[in-house]
Amino acid sequence: MSGVFHRLRLRLHHLQDRLTVGQQMAYAMAMIGLVTLTAVALTSAGVSRRGLIAHLKTEMAEKAASLAERLDLDLSERYRDILQLAEMRPLSRIWQDSPDEVRDVIEQLKVSRPRYVWIGFAGPDGLVLASTGRVLEGTSVLRRDWFHNGLNVPTVGDVGEAELLVHLLALPRADDATRFVDISLPVYSPENRILGTIGAHLSVKWAELLNDIAPKEGATQVWLIGRDGRVLLGKSPNPQPFSDEVIASMMDQRSGAFVDTSEGHRMLTGFAVTGRNGDYPGLGWIV
Numbered sequence: 092m093s094g095v096f097h098r099l100r101l102r103l104h105h106l107q108d109r110l111t112v113g114q115q116m117a118y119a120m121a122m123i124g125l126v127t128l129t130a131v132a133l134t135s136a137g138v139s140r141r142g143l144i145a146h147l148k149t150e151m152a153e154k155a156a157s158l159a160e161r162l163d164l165d166l167s168e169r170y171r172d173i174l175q176l177a178e179m180r181p182l183s184r185i186w187q188d189s190p191d192e193v194r195d196v197i198e199q200l201k202v203s204r205p206r207y208v209w210i211g212f213a214g215p216d217g218l219v220l221a222s223t224g225r226v227l228e229g230t231s232v233l234r235r236d237w238f239h240n241g242l243n244v245p246t247v248g249d250v251g252e253a254e255l256l257v258h259l260l261a262l263p264r265a266d267d268a269t270r271f272v273d274i275s276l277p278v279y280s281p282e283n284r285i286l287g288t289i290g291a292h293l294s295v296k297w298a299e300l301l302n303d304i305a306p307k308e309g310a311t312q313v314w315l316i317g318r319d320g321r322v323l324l325g326k327s328p329n330p331q332p333f334s335d336e337v338i339a340s341m342m343d344q345r346s347g348a349f350v351d352t353s354e355g356h357r358m359l360t361g362f363a364v365t366g367r368n369g370d371y372p373g374l375g376w377i378v
């Protein structure tokens with residue numbers, strides 16, 4: 092190795108002997124300039140890459156926030172449908188005494204809003220008095236969460252199973268057909284006496300509107316994730332792709348982007364948490 096350095100020094104000395112002082116200075120300045128340009132190029136490349144990543148993170152976060160806002164808006168509109176129904180003064184005298192008239196009203200609502208799978212009214216004892224298609228009429232729903240929660244306060248229930256309803260409606264059992272979002276509210280008389288609960292079920296497939304408004308880039312995937320971290324909508328090999336810590340962090344930040352490595356490869360992930368919209372309480376889903 093010492094022989095190599097010795098030969099290199101001899102060549103440099105030989106080159107130095109052949110060059111004038113001015114040429115040597117020019118040569119040195121050229122080398123310094125080359126090194127400087129190389130350093131600047133490498134630095135610029137690093138800055139450009141960081142800038143690109145920052146831009147992509149911002150873009151992904153904005154797309155997720157836009158989808159979450161659209162989802163909130165759509166579900167809050169369904170919530171207000173049922174709220175207006177519960178507060179409709181012409182119905183206040185007939186909820187318990189004229190189930191046929193109540194049924195006519197909720198049938199019209201279901202026809203005008205195809206995303207509803209079922210709408211029904213149950214008295215304070217939990218007995219269904221009127222419903223779309225007469226499904227569950229005469230059946231007790233006293234033990235159903237949507238009933239006893241909605242009997243007390245306006246409620247939007249997270250995704251749950253409804254096997255009996257699926258059976259009675261003859262819905263397909265594939266995918267998410269057996270899973271519903273519940274909207275339920277208390278119904279009062281003009282004297283402020285509790286008359287029962289009005290409830291509506293929306294199939295999770297209703298949320299597939301995300302697929303219609305999501306970016307069409309082939310490499311982009313859209314997941315809808317529940318508060319418990321489970322994938323409600325979207326194709327994921329893992330039903331719970333993020334750890335509890337990551338879910339908690341997303342809930343805390345509300346919106347943002349990060350590089351996810353949980354699946355063994357790097358994936359740029361933008362997210363946004365759905366929230367309240369006026370009087371609509373929200374579900375706390377993550378897009």
